[in-house]
Amino acid sequence: MLRYSCCISNRSYAAKQPPLLLRAQHRVSSGRITLCTGGGVAVSSPRLRDLVFVVNPQGANGRTAKEWKKLLPYLRSRLGEDCNICESLTSGPSHAIDITREAIRDGADAVIAVGGDGTLHEVVNGFFWEGKPVGNLNGEASHSVALGLIPLGTGSDFARTFGWKNDPCEAVERIAKGIRSRVDVGVIDQEGRDSRYFINVADVHLSAKAGFYASKYKKFGNLCYVIGALQAFMGHDNRDMRIKVNGGEWETYPQVTALCVGNAKYFGGGMKITPNAVPGNGNLEVVVLQDFKWYDFILKLHKLYNGTHLSVNNVSSRSVQSIEVEEITESGCSIYVQSDGEHLGFLPRKFKVLPGAIDMIS
Numbered sequence: 001m002l003r004y005s006c007c008i009s010n011r012s013y014a015a016k017q018p019p020l021l022l023r024a025q026h027r028v029s030s031g032r033i034t035l036c037t038g039g040g041v042a043v044s045s046p047r048l049r050d051l052v053f054v055v056n057p058q059g060a061n062g063r064t065a066k067e068w069k070k071l072l073p074y075l076r077s078r079l080g081e082d083c084n085i086c087e088s089l090t091s092g093p094s095h096a097i098d099i100t101r102e103a104i105r106d107g108a109d110a111v112i113a114v115g116g117d118g119t120l121h122e123v124v125n126g127f128f129w130e131g132k133p134v135g136n137l138n139g140e141a142s143h144s145v146a147l148g149l150i151p152l153g154t155g156s157d158f159a160r161t162f163g164w165k166n167d168p169c170e171a172v173e174r175i176a177k178g179i180r181s182r183v184d185v186g187v188i189d190q191e192g193r194d195s196r197y198f199i200n201v202a203d204v205h206l207s208a209k210a211g212f213y214a215s216k217y218k219k220f221g222n223l224c225y226v227i228g229a230l231q232a233f234m235g236h237d238n239r240d241m242r243i244k245v246n247g248g249e250w251e252t253y254p255q256v257t258a259l260c261v262g263n264a265k266y267f268g269g270g271m272k273i274t275p276n277a278v279p280g281n282g283n284l285e286v287v288v289l290q291d292f293k294w295y296d297f298i299l300k301l302h303k304l305y306n307g308t309h310l311s312v313n314n315v316s317s318r319s320v321q322s323i324e325v326e327e328i329t330e331s332g333c334s335i336y337v338q339s340d341g342e343h344l345g346f347l348p349r350k351f352k353v354l355p356g357a358i359d360m361i362s
C-alpha cells in the first residue's frame, strides 16, 4: 500500500496522483518523447526528476508545518519545470523510514527530509533495509537515489557542519543545482535488533541522557537542551567503560562522562563536539569526556560550543572505522545511547562507518 499522504504535481492543481512507480514508468516511456510531426520533426524532452519531500509537520514544535506551507508555492515555481514534486507528511515517529523505503523502491530520484535531525535520521534509515541499501524495483544498479535536506528543526545540527542555516530558500537552491557528494553513514549494531543508521553524531551516557530529556521540552526551542542537560545531571555518575577500536584489543576508559561518535561535527543545538569529523572522509571521530564534574561544564562550556575542548584535560579524540563500547562492571543502571538526537536504548553497542554510503545533495 502506498503510504504517501498526498502527492502534489508540479502543475498548479493539487490532486491525488497514481503511485510514484506508475508515474515514473510512465515518464520513462513518455519522458524521452519522440513526437513525429507531419514534417518529420523529432522533439525529445528529458525525463522529469521525481523528488519526494518527507515533511515532519511536528518538527520544531509545529514550525516546520507552517514554514513548509509557505515554501511549497515557491518550490513548485522554482523546481516544477524540471521535477515532479511529491509531498508526504509523516503521521508519527518512524513513518519517515517507511515513506523513504517506498519512494526509493518506486524509483524516486531524491528523497528530501524536511524537518530536523530526527526526520533526517529516519529518512537516512529508510535508505537501508535488513542491512543493505534499498534498491528500486526496476533493479537498476546505476540508479542512485540522492538524499536532500531542508533543515527546519529545533537544533538542525547536521546542517551546521556544512554551514547551512534553517533557511528553506537556500535549501531549495541547493536542490535546484542538484550537486551531489558521497557522505559516510554510521551504523549501530544492536544485539537481536535491526541495525540503526546515523548521519550526524551518536553518543553515550550523559549527553545521550540529556538528549532523551531534551526531546520532551522541544516546545522551548533550543532551551530544551539546557533543561535536558540539567535534568540528566541529577543522579548522574561517571562510569568505567571499555572500548575496542577497529577490532583491536579492549582498552579501559575510567570514569567516562560521555562518549561521542561523530560523522559530522555538531550536536545538542550547536555544540561542536566532534570538531574534526568530516562526513565524507571514511572515518568517525570519537571524543571521550572523562571525570567531568558539573562545574567543568560551566567552566568549559564555551570550549565545547566552539570546538576547542580537545586540548582540555580529560578530553581525548581519535579517528576510527569502528568502535565497541561496554560498561566494565554492570551497575544495574542503564547507560543511555542516542543517535542523531534520537534515543536508541542502552549499552553495549558497536558503531562503525559505511564509507560513502549515500549520495547527498550538497
Ligand SMILES: Nc1ncnc2c1ncn2[C@@H]1O[C@H](COP(=O)(O)OP(=O)(O)OP(=O)(O)O)[C@@H](O)[C@H]1O
Pocket (backbone or CB within 6 Å): 056, 057, 058, 059, 060, 061, 090, 091, 092, 093, 094, 095, 114, 115, 116, 117, 118, 119, 120, 122, 152, 153, 154, 155, 156, 157, 218, 341, 342
Ligand atoms: N507526525 C508526527 N507526529 C509526532 N511526531 C513525529 C511526527 N513525524 C515525525 N515525528 C517525530 O518527531 C521527532 C522530531 O522531529 P524533528 O527532528 O524533525 O524535529 P526537531 O526535534 O524539532 O528538530 P531537531 O531534531 O533538529 O532538534 C522525530 O523523532 C520524529 O520521529
